[in-house]
Amino acid sequence: MKIINLVNRAGIFTLILLFVFQSCSSSNDTSDKPEVINPDKVSVQVDILGKTAEMPNGDGSGKIRLTIKAADAKSYKVVVNNETKEFTTSDFTYEFTQPGTKEYTIDVTAFNGIKYTYASTKVNIFVARKLIWSDEFDVNGAPNPDKWDYNTGTGDGWGNNELEYYTKRPENIIIENGILKIKAIREDYMGSQFTSARILTRGKFSFKYGRAEIRAKLPVGGGTWPAFWLLGDNLDTVGWPACGEIDILESVGNNPNVIHSSLHSPGRSGNTPDTATTTNPTSATAYHIYAAEWSAESIKFYVDDNLFYTYKNSSTTPFNAKFFIILNFAMGGNFGGAVDPNFKTSTYEIDYVRVYN
Incomplete structure (x- = not known):
């Protein structure tokens, strides 16, 4: 009876070791890792109306056009000159009114229905007196x-x-x-x-x-x-x-x-x-x-x-x-x-x- 019990115990121990080794081997298999999803990138292009080599900050109209690119975005929020604008198209126009040449920060948030992504840019704009x-x-x-x-x-x-x-x-x-x-x-x-x-x-x-x-x-x-x-x-x-x-x-x-x-x-x-x-x-x-x-x-x-x-x-x-x-x-x-x-x-x-x- 004692010999049989020892054999049984040894078999059980062997099975435990095999399970542990299998578990360690599975955890090191990169093919089973959960997918990590990186945030989508937002790009913002600013076009200044009337911009030329002689007038790099525009023609004085104070108008800009934003083109926003963000994969699968469904809506956008733009914060500029202490104003918040929300819209569903990727093109956005804005007119500055304070005369002079000034640098403004433009903050853009895109929303794809699940998550928000963000980008920021700056623009120097000239506004003529009207x-x-x-x-x-x-x-x-x-x-x-x-x-x-x-x-x-x-x-x-x-x-x-x-x-x-x-x-x-x-x-x-x-x-x-x-x-x-x-x-x-x-x-x-x-x-x-x-x-x-x-x-x-x-x-x-x-x-x-x-x-x-x-x-x-x-x-x-x-x-x-x-x-x-x-x-x-x-x-x-x-x-x-x-x-x-x-x-x-x-x-x-x-x-x-x-x-x-x-x-x-x-x-x-x-x-x-x-x-x-x-x-x-x-x-x-x-x-x-x-x-x-x-x-x-x-x-x-x-x-x-x-x-x-x-x-x-x-x-x-x-x-x-x-x-x-x-x-x-x-x-x-x-x-x-x-x-x-x-x-x-x-x-x-x-x-x-x-x-x-």
Whole structure:
């Protein structure tokens, strides 16, 4: 009985060894390995419209075409310039609108119904300025009613203790030989000591982001206060300063040839800290261009394309909505100061107002 048991045990041990060797042999057979599936590759081709050897960043249209290649992809997502686009075709066109030459990142995700694959590329693109609104003041007479409306009434109504009464009269506002002339006159009128004019594009034109500029010659005399500025379209619903105010040009005759640019917003109204000045020695004897370039990131102020102030914009300011344009010529008030007792009349002359994308 003992010999038989030993034989049986030996046989069992042999069988176990054979099973182990077979198992090891099977695990080393590469033909039985599970298939590892690599992600499909995504390729993105960017064609810049109008690209030439002389214009490597395009012709200024800001347009590009993307051609995306990804095996068996059923849908695509493109993130460019903080915008997300989703579509089902492998060709995608996009138009940049911010003027200048800038590098943009383009992120592409392809989806084949089971998995996502991703690629990223960069492009340098040139965008030329495009004129979206202007008044060249090339028709004699009153300002174009399709473009401008009037504010009328006493200066007390504008919250600055101004001394003028704004009218629609040709004595105070008229276009002559391609120039808009806003005239402040010392006269007793409707209980005020001075008359002048204030026009605005509210309800007729407003815009969000871009470049606004004026070519103008400024009036002279202590107490004069000409301006070119923007107010938020939501003025009636949220009030001032919640609507935001962008003063592109202000100047006062008591401090001649000093150009002020300022911004007003909640907690930064009245004597705002968001302001800067520059000197323009011929502001009253020659025409100059006063401009602001406004984006989600910044608002930059220029005189004759010379940058003198940059305001850092953000999503927390009011300066990310539509604004309308105001032109006016005030007398006295909190900013204009005392009026020269010898002042009789002076004229704010505007060659044009233009807004670009």
